[in-house]
Amino acid sequence: MSSFHHTVGGETYRFNSLAEVMAKASPARSGDFLAGVAASNAGERVAAKMALADIPLSHFLNEALIPYEADEVTRLIIDTHDAHAFAPVSHLTVGGFRDWLLSEHADEAALRALAPGLTPEMVAAVSKIMRVQDLILVAQKINVVTRFRNTVGLRGRMSTRLQPNHPTDEPAGIAASILDGLLYGNGDAMIGINPATDSISSICEMLKMLDGIIQRYEIPTQACVLTHVTTSIEAINRGVPLDLVFQSIAGTEAANASFGVSLKVLQEGYDAGLSLKRGTLGNNLMYFETGQGSALSAGAHHGIDQQTCETRAYAVARHFKPFLVNTVVGFIGPEYLYNGKQIIRAGLEDHFCGKLLGLPMGCDICYTNHAEADQDDMDVLLTLLGVAGINFIMGIPGSDDVMLNYQTTSFHDALYARQSLGLKPAPEFEDWLQRMGILSQADGRPRLGKNLPPAFRQALAQLS
């Protein structure tokens, strides 16, 4: 194990391992203090950044933060590393890499070609010495486009996951939120339910319902019920129509084990999804959720800071060519991300790191009621991620998730971002919205239609 030191301001700071430099170079956040890995003061934090900036990128290929023998995520990272793709930056230090990323040499084609040559640790390292504007500027250069029943991630577009959760999975209540969202132009990334119960029969009923709605109204989108990957496999075995295969993942083998998954189980889920051949435009069908703090929360962080653990989860994700990856940034609570400032920074780091590794990144821009955050903080993060070119955000009624008891972005919030930043939905969904008379965005400004679409008017008439 290497040790590192840096002399600045007449003091020499010593760091006993790569993991220690990276943890202490991390912008301050509660989860790293909880883990006992954070810098002890502001001076040490910047000295660690300086030491980190001097480390060659190639060093990350020689020193694994978690031993190769002990962790299958490390093995995946090392075994799939593409040395040829890495060549253009192999001579650089972490600091030099930041400069290169900001330079004109790092255009979209160069960054796309580089992605398989980067490891999560390299990407996490460079993010730690970047400011918010750097994280935005570089992420903005990268488009990651994925396809299933529509096309998500094109430049100038931002999609939404319509999240119609209900406290008791009542089908009519879920349908009410779905219709509300569709009429506000949301739902192109997917219609995705977090079920309140995990019973297989009720999961199957929800999947059938979503498939029925998508078919009946010919909506160019995809469905997901966010249940354990093994439950999705079981649903597929029962012949239930299933579009996207969901799973929460983390950046260490032990943390994934606490979620009840491994690379093998994920592969089985991916294969089961592919076997259905339900994608009409493409075969990206995995939907992963992640979030800083999950490894520590499972006691499986190996003394590594939470942002680096998070970035390692992206190595797991990219192995399965996902349709969407969602960092659920403020859900975990203030013991990991204490306030709006920490949540905002974390969301931008995750988006940047995921994009640089070639992932279709979205963000659940959210907070809980015991965090020091409010709607203003979410507006800031939404705006910044919109500028950074995020693939998708959540859309829920009035920002209030009545099942999961947290606050995320609303249907209205998505329209705010579309209006203020000129962002459009996925092209196939945009056409459907226009055809239905729900929303048009000809001059960039979203305009909601005057009348209810006839098909939905009919559906509503049954209730009166």
Place this chain on the structure above:
Amino acid sequence: MADDTPAQGATANPWQQLRNLTPARIALGRAGTSMPTGAQLDFQFAHAQARDAVHLPFDHAALAAGLAHQHRQSLLLHSAAQDRDTYLQRPDLGRRLSQASAELLDQHRENNPDGYDLAIVVADGLSALAVHRNALPMLERIQEHASAEGWSLSPVALVTQGRVAVADEVAERLGARMVVILIGERPGLSSPDSLGLYFTYAPKVGLTDAYRNCISNVRLEGLSYAMASHRLLYLMREACRRQLSGVNLKDEAEMPVLAGDASPRNFLLS
């Protein structure tokens, strides 16, 4: 979906009838494409209530007085988290007692060496409001049930800045065979006063959630005191019989799921 009229900025949504189908904030209307003023301020008030519930200090003196009225003793304890800020960032400290509180319990044990069948703990958790509103009536029912079973009860331990697992330490120091903790749950936007009950058989420091059973959402608009105490008694009896608690007990205590026939039809597909 009528266009904005110049006189009135906000536009109502013509699907108001859907609001009967879900507690979600649907059909809010719009100002341009943004949230109308009324809906925006309603949301802010709900958030303010949840925030205030998180930061409301635990009035353990009032609770102790209420318990004295029921002829019940209480012990005033504090976790190792000194203040709210520390509590929110250091869950590990909220799970342990302060040294002074630990000593107080050890002293109590010396005077009561036989221990108890059931230790009862109340902690503020993430909502002292939930405790202020629901703890006394809930405790009264638990005590009735426990006395009917012939179980010996500890004084009620009132823990400030406590998390769920602090109950294990309280119970271990008191020498209790079982413990139940009543604790304020993380406030939701429409539920700032939800009380949670966690039950452990053979409690000791270091147990994980896998060893606990949880009864959630106890409040006026949620699970009733009667239903919660009924479920708790069921769990406690089963735990005594099988000498365990947690995931292995949970499945069998599950209430039967309601039949779907009473549900309203799914209007999008019928």
